Amino acid sequence: MGVMNVRRRLIPTAATAGAVALGLMAVSACSSSSGAAGKNGDGKLDVVASFYPMQFLAEEIGGDHVSVSTLTKPGVEPHDLELSPKQTAGLGDAGLILYLKGLQPAVDEAVAQSGVEHAVDAAGLTHLEEHGTEAGHDEHSGEEHADEHAEEGHDHSEAGGDPHVWLDPVKYSEVAKGVGKALEKADPDHAAAYKKNTDALVGKLDGLHTKFDKGLKNTDTRTFITTHAAFGYLAERYHLKQEGISGVDPESEPSLSRMKTLQKTAKDDKVTTVFFETLVSDRTAKTLADDTGLKTDVLDPLEGITDKSEGADYIEVMESNLAALEKALGAK
Ligand SMILES: [Zn+2]
Numbered sequence: 001m002g003v004m005n006v007r008r009r010l011i012p013t014a015a016t017a018g019a020v021a022l023g024l025m026a027v028s029a030c031s032s033s034s035g036a037a038g039k040n041g042d043g044k045l046d047v048v049a050s051f052y053p054m055q056f057l058a059e060e061i062g063g064d065h066v067s068v069s070t071l072t073k074p075g076v077e078p079h080d081l082e083l084s085p086k087q088t089a090g091l092g093d094a095g096l097i098l099y100l101k102g103l104q105p106a107v108d109e110a111v112a113q114s115g116v117e118h119a120v121d122a123a124g125l126t127h128l129e130e131h132g133t134e135a136g137h138d139e140h141s142g143e144e145h146a147d148e149h150a151e152e153g154h155d156h157s158e159a160g161g162d163p164h165v166w167l168d169p170v171k172y173s174e175v176a177k178g179v180g181k182a183l184e185k186a187d188p189d190h191a192a193a194y195k196k197n198t199d200a201l202v203g204k205l206d207g208l209h210t211k212f213d214k215g216l217k218n219t220d221t222r223t224f225i226t227t228h229a230a231f232g233y234l235a236e237r238y239h240l241k242q243e244g245i246s247g248v249d250p251e252s253e254p255s256l257s258r259m260k261t262l263q264k265t266a267k268d269d270k271v272t273t274v275f276f277e278t279l280v281s282d283r284t285a286k287t288l289a290d291d292t293g294l295k296t297d298v299l300d301p302l303e304g305i306t307d308k309s310e311g312a313d314y315i316e317v318m319e320s321n322l323a324a325l326e327k328a329l330g331a332k
Contacts, residue, residue: 038117045186046066046093050072050098051103052074061201063193071087073304083107088110088113096119098122100121100122100165101123102163125179126178131236167230173206176201177202211319212234212322219326221330224242226245226277228277266288267292273289297324302318
């Protein structure tokens with residue numbers, strides 16, 4: 001801290017003067033507490049992440065300069081998260097909140113009411129698309145990877161984009177860059193470190209994208225079936241066709257006609273595997289697999305990491321997702 005102050009006095013540029021002014025504003029806005037706004041006793045920036053993919057970004061980019069807490073506990077399905085009064089109250093003190101609007105309504109509402117100075121909506125850092133949120137809509141099948149169809153045949157409101165952007169390494173990398181910028185703004189003292197860590201993470205995500213691109217280039221089939229339709233962006237990126245059993249909301253029950261359509265798709269497209277995920281019941285996946293004589297395997301939407309996850313972090317689990325897809329699609 002002292003070092004930074006000295007440096008600011010030595011180089012009184014417009015930018016540093018602005019940063020000081022901002023810092024003063026933040027401190028004065030922050031009741032009577034003596035520390036800098038949003039910092040804990042160790043001088044680390046308190047970052048609240050809504051769920052695992054936001055936590056991973058905060059930890060990778062924030063490194064030693066942040067203390068990250070996550071609203072969605074490991075192993076809890078995030079879509080229907082309810083916040084405790086303590087969690088809601090804590091949001092107001094955060095140095096930075098990182099969330100993804102449209103995924104967890106309770107979080108969206110609590111962030112809006114928190115009055116926190118730095119809140120970043122990851123959905124605003126990339127471009128959201130619609131992927132047919134109701135799996136029962138048969139007209140969506142077959143046009144999953146055509147951008148030009150994204151606006152067509154849907155009567156949802158503008159805000160109803162598919163939130164699962166983190167499952168496309170390219171979109172996730174766009175989000176990572178925005179998160180890096182937000183951290184620089186919320187904690188200018190460590191801007192250089194955030195910048196460096198962002199570059200390192202973007203490099204890792206580029207590498208992951210290259211692996212997916214190569215690994216899924218040449219396959220026996222392009223179609224995969226999965227319990228909840230979380231992989232729309234991934235499918236689009238790598239020219240695959242996702243058939244979701246129960247739509248973007250993992251808890252919704254598939255209709256009988258949807259199950260019939262999937263049985264036919266499985267046959268027509270030479271699908272080998274029905275994927276289920278780690279946090280939600282695999283009952284419908286097993287039913288469909290039994291009815292069609294297909295195998296089941298795990299495709300992890302990475303909405304949380306537990307000791308059951310097939311990897312310790314985002315990159316590792318995505319690599320095991322790639323391996324599962326290569327196997328199921330008959331990659332050559
Ligand atoms: Zn989901």
